[in-house]
Amino acid sequence: MSELSARERVERVFRREPVDTMPFFSGMGMVLRPAIKELGYKFPQIHRDPVKLARAAILSSKMFGFDSVVVPFDMTCESQAIGNTISLYEDSEDTLYPTIPEKMWKSMDDVTIPSDIADRWPISLIYEAIQIVKKEAPEYPVGAWQLGPFTQAGQVLELDILLKGIFKQKAKVEATMDKLSDMCIAIGQKLQAAGADYITLREMGTGTDLISPRTWKDVIQPRMRRIFAAWKSPKILHICGATNLIIEMMNDCGADAISVDIKNSLAESRQKLGQNALIFGNFDVFALPCKEETTVEQAVEAIKTNIDGGVDAVWPGCDLWPDIKEANMKAIVETARTYGKKPSPAVGRL
Amino acid sequence: MATKEELLEKLKNGVVEYEEDPVREAAQQALDEGYDPLEMIMDGLAAGMEVVGDLYDRNEYFVPEILMCADAMYVGLNILRPHVPKMQEGGLNAQVVIGSVQGDVHDIGKNLVKMMFDVAGWEVYDLGRDVPLEKFVEEQMRTDSEVVAMSAMMTTTMLGMKKVIQMIKEKNPNVAIMLGGAPVTQDVAKLFGADGYAESAGNAVSEGIKMISRLRQMQK
16 A cells, blocks of 8 residues: 555545545644744734745644644734734733734624725735645645634624524624625635635634524524535534534534534534535634643544544644644544554545 | 513513513513512522423524523613622622633623522622633632633633632632633532533523622531
């Protein structure tokens, strides 16, 4: 059995063709402190410099043997491009992702997406970063992502306006969601044109610990379908939190694969979606690679449980938290390789 | 003239059905007719929020519904609370510092927990969101609050809580710390050295009261 390259492994998984072993990759951020340190960067500097963004992502994957490189890492590019000021926490030594302290739009009536949004800085630097990764690490598939319209709404408006609006101002919520969906489509298409090999739609804030399955069907699903119809494959839908009640609807949006986090019962999802659905997930990104008390042996066992649960790729349930314990992270990837030699439900083995 | 039971029922149902007008009317009527405002808060508004908590646990209500129930609850609370004599407020006279930790701009959960403290008559010092870690320590010392409640919605910001706990406990080991937020589990709270963990806004106040009782017992 010949060993596949990272690119071949990931591409074959999306086509449901046999692979040599379980891939370890993600559709969300995978930048890690050891790589940032080796490059001599500071965490706050890597988000708005395409070279640093690309190189931090590449080295993270190389150091730990991931099967893809993912950019960007932070969720504020679109909001900043619209005109909001962001906090980079440049004086902090801690790992703090950029945030938007104050949003300039105060109501849904204010939402006006600039027509050139997809070309504006800092979104444009992600395209540059993708091209740098393609040039400097062509052996890796490049993953990019977009926040879904509901989650993005929380980056440009106070989220409670939208949540309450679902009942009180449904037409305005729908119009806001449509505007943000158009933006998401346009940027996603540019990410793909820049060379992204796969794209993840992260509609994170729509699990059923936040909104009802009925709201998901009425308000979220139509937008998911429209966005996925406008993007090329491979494309993945990711939702955090409780997803078992909506997993069938998630699988009926036009994505090639579904991504879930640790709150999802994999066995139940697999039973509902059948053997042919591609399910990626769902290991705990704090407990396994980061938590001080978690031993390597415990991390290995948890990944075995993850694989036995029926995933088709070992894939973090969220962004990998940068401050990992190196031994645990390496053991997690190694376990995906060694324990993942048997076929997964949707993908056979060579 | 309405009976006390009728007004309590109207307040409770108004909260559960997220109807602000009936809550406003019932709260004002209760004051006009001389009923005990604290009883109206606890057995009307808070009882309604308890039902809302049950509906959430049963997957009948979700966060949008809870936010609207909270709005209705505050309509009543803002009318009734100013008329509750200070000494009577639950007999606790307790204070809490609350906020979302630095790097986290999510505050929906934090605001729901704050609401439960408001209902119970605590003095709440709300630091808002994206709060620098040292600020929790400074505010606790300034106000001499018995409880510090911190929220984080992201794994990436959760670790800041551990630092705050260490800083506060160094200065004042008797302060009770409560944690909450999506990535926070009972296990994490214990590891970080917290005294309480609020799985949901609904049990935050009862956790807080339990912690205060524990502290008072320790001081005896």
